[in-house]
Amino acid sequence: MTDLERKIYRIIYNMSRFRKNPTMDDLKRKTGKDEAAIRTAVNNLVSRKELTWDKDKKEWSFK
Template structure:
């Protein structure tokens, strides 16, 4: 896991614990990166089975 992937993971993890799913705009603001870079990091985390999107509950699973 790269430093940026770790940062995205921690943001999603922290916000999800308070019952919120971070939007792309929130992730852009908190990381200072563009949408393409954030999406690549999230895809990498999902491929590595660090993150999983639960479609029924509409929330992230860890």
């Protein structure tokens, strides 16, 4: 896991503990990266099954 992936994972995890899904603007502000880099990192986390999106509950699940 790269530093950016780890940072995004922690942001999503910590925000979801309070039942709030981070927006793209939240992730941009907290990481200082652009949208393309964030999307790539999230897709990498999802492909490695570190993160999964539950469509019914509309929330993230963690490994």
